[in-house]
Amino acid sequence: MDFVAQHPVLVVSLVKVVILLFLLLTTLAYLTWFERKVVAHIQSRWGPYYVGAHGLLQPLADGVKFLFKEDVTPPGADKFVYVLAPFLALSLALTTLALIPFGPPNVQVLGQSTLIVANVDIGLMFVFAITAMGVYGVALAGWSSNSKYPLLGGLRSSAQMISYEVSLTLSVVGVVLIAGTLNFNEMIAGQSGYYRHVLPRWNIFPQFIGFLCYFVSAIAETNRVPFDLPEAETELVAGFHTEYSSFKFAMFFMAEYANMITVACLATILFLGGWLSPFPESWTFLQYLPAVGLLALALYLAYDTIVLARGIARIQLTVITLGALVIGLACLHPVVMAVIQGPFWFLLKVGFIMFVYVWMRGTLPRFRYDQLMAFGWKFLLPVSLANLVATAFVKILPLLVNHG
Amino acid sequence: MLILAREPIHSALSLVLVMSALAVLYLLLGAEFIAAVQIIVYAGAIMVLFVFVIMLLNAGIEERTDYSKVAKYAGLPLGMFLLLELAHWMAHSIIGRTIANGSEAANTAASTRELSAQLFQKYLFPFEATSILILIAILGALVLAKKEE
Numbered sequence: 001m002d003f004v005a006q007h008p009v010l011v012v013s014l015v016k017v018v019i020l021l022f023l024l025l026t027t028l029a030y031l032t033w034f035e036r037k038v039v040a041h042i043q044s045r046w047g048p049y050y051v052g053a054h055g056l057l058q059p060l061a062d063g064v065k066f067l068f069k070e071d072v073t074p075p076g077a078d079k080f081v082y083v084l085a086p087f088l089a090l091s092l093a094l095t096t097l098a099l100i101p102f103g104p105p106n107v108q109v110l111g112q113s114t115l116i117v118a119n120v121d122i123g124l125m126f127v128f129a130i131t132a133m134g135v136y137g138v139a140l141a142g143w144s145s146n147s148k149y150p151l152l153g154g155l156r157s158s159a160q161m162i163s164y165e166v167s168l169t170l171s172v173v174g175v176v177l178i179a180g181t182l183n184f185n186e187m188i189a190g191q192s193g194y195y196r197h198v199l200p201r202w203n204i205f206p207q208f209i210g211f212l213c214y215f216v217s218a219i220a221e222t223n224r225v226p227f228d229l230p231e232a233e234t235e236l237v238a239g240f241h242t243e244y245s246s247f248k249f250a251m252f253f254m255a256e257y258a259n260m261i262t263v264a265c266l267a268t269i270l271f272l273g274g275w276l277s278p279f280p281e282s283w284t285f286l287q288y289l290p291a292v293g294l295l296a297l298a299l300y301l302a303y304d305t306i307v308l309a310r311g312i313a314r315i316q317l318t319v320i321t322l323g324a325l326v327i328g329l330a331c332l333h334p335v336v337m338a339v340i341q342g343p344f345w346f347l348l349k350v351g352f353i354m355f356v357y358v359w360m361r362g363t364l365p366r367f368r369y370d371q372l373m374a375f376g377w378k379f380l381l382p383v384s385l386a387n388l389v390a391t392a393f394v395k396i397l398p399l400l401v402n403h404g
Numbered sequence: 405m406l407i408l409a410r411e412p413i414h415s416a417l418s419l420v421l422v423m424s425a426l427a428v429l430y431l432l433l434g435a436e437f438i439a440a441v442q443i444i445v446y447a448g449a450i451m452v453l454f455v456f457v458i459m460l461l462n463a464g465i466e467e468r469t470d471y472s473k474v475a476k477y478a479g480l481p482l483g484m485f486l487l488l489e490l491a492h493w494m495a496h497s498i499i500g501r502t503i504a505n506g507s508e509a510a511n512t513a514a515s516t517r518e519l520s521a522q523l524f525q526k527y528l529f530p531f532e533a534t535s536i537l538i539l540i541a542i543l544g545a546l547v548l549a550k551k552e553e
């Protein structure tokens with residue numbers, strides 16, 4: 001205990017990293033379940049249903065499958081780079097999530113704020129730096145497979161990523177101009193308050209065009225539909241990860257979902273007000289919302305268990321119902337209720353953006369590659385620049401008027 | 405490893421590592437913004453283009469010409485000796501002493517705010533000149549890459 005008292009930063013950071021990693025990897029796995037279910041329902045079918053109750057053990061089955069598949073290395077592949085590429089992709093994708101604030105900085109243990117792993121003063125720049133390095137994973141994977149389709153897919157994918165990175169960073173500069181800082185916590189603090197007591201002062205309202213540019217660039221950056229030509233099955237077999245099997249393929253898969261989560265978290269922090277609630281602080285009855293939501297979920301699951309399910313699904317559903325009940329009741333405790341407000345709203349907003357991502361996957365056709373690149377350079381980049389210039393102009397207008 | 409690797413891709417990846425190490429050095433000196441920009445610009449864009457070129461040109465394994473025995477055994481020690489002598493001479497010159505003691509401007513705080521104040525007020529002309537230089541480079545590349553009509 002003396003060690004803990006003398007090194008609070010180290011101990012708290014280690015615990016935060018372990019918890020975050022555990023939660024993150026579980027979320028990645030269940031994000032695949034979420035996507036498959038939502039796309040299935042959009043396509044009038046059910047999605048994973050048999051593996052666990054409502055298909056909830058499907059990610060586990062997929063993980064076991066990936067671990068036990070034969071690990072094939074293509075002949076003539078450069079072994080060092082072949083193994084390095086998925087590691088690079090996954091580790092970089094997971095690193096950005098250390099900079100994201102999940103809640104207000106005043107929730108503290110031993111004097112260290114617990115809801116953000118690393119409160120860096122230039123948080124936004126570091127996130128973009130790590131995203132810029134993510135291109136290597138894709139390019140090196142395509143090259144080191146020693147095969148035509150991965151090479152082409154890898155080059156196309158990395159060219160797409162670096163093209164849309166430009167408009168991604170430019171569309172965010174408007175927000176930086178409004179906030180005046182690159183620190184995430186201060187940016188969110190600047191979004192508190194209301195316009196005329198009605199509209200929350202989130203950055204999406206002055207920067208709507210910036211938000212649209214950011215969102216479209218983010219979808220292209222993470223190689224998702226409608227910009228997923230480099231990994232489409234009908235076009236390039238499977239793009240840059242054709243020659244990868246078993247766990248290395250799983251790492252690419254996880255890296256893509258981790259990139260999606262990062263981009264969604266950034267969108268909430270920059271444009272949607274982060275962990276701030278959209279309702280006024282004075283409506284304290286809304287503090288019961290997490291508890292009410294979880295208890296409603298437990299009620300629905302109880303109905304499912306008792307009325308609908310049969311066999312082993314009943315046992316699994318009972319376990320999940322009890323879990324939801326316990327967490328829901330825990331949210332009624334005052335300390336837990338105060339702590340969970342920030343993360344609740346943050347996760348709600350991130351979940352909404354992920355839903356839009358998956359919704360688009362189920363609905364939209366994909367761009368052709370030249371249409372994709374033309375869109376990025378000839379439309380998104382000028383629009384982001386115009387947004388930046390307009391924001392700067394509006395920001396400096398009072399100074400010009402006063403001096404002129 | 406940068407100069408000794410047989411595959412050019414390994415050299416390029418070692419260069420990425422060097423750029424990242426430079427960024428970490430900047431971090432240790434307290435210049436966080438420059439560290440992030442170093443990674444974004446050098447490691448994240450310029451080196452990606454290097455890697456593209458190497459991948460597209462499919463440069464093979466480097467040939468080793470073991471013709472000169474003197475170069476093989478005496479080359480490295482003599483090179484190190486030259487380097488040490490140059491370093492000694494430079495450190496004791498005027499330039500070396502100034503760098504060791506640090507100049508006033510370089511030692512002030514390097515936060516983003518102060519950096520941008522310096523860049524856009526005191527060093528505005530070099531900034532604009534550099535951007536025109538880069539524009540000229542882009543124009544040159546466009547002219548070279550244009551198809552003949």
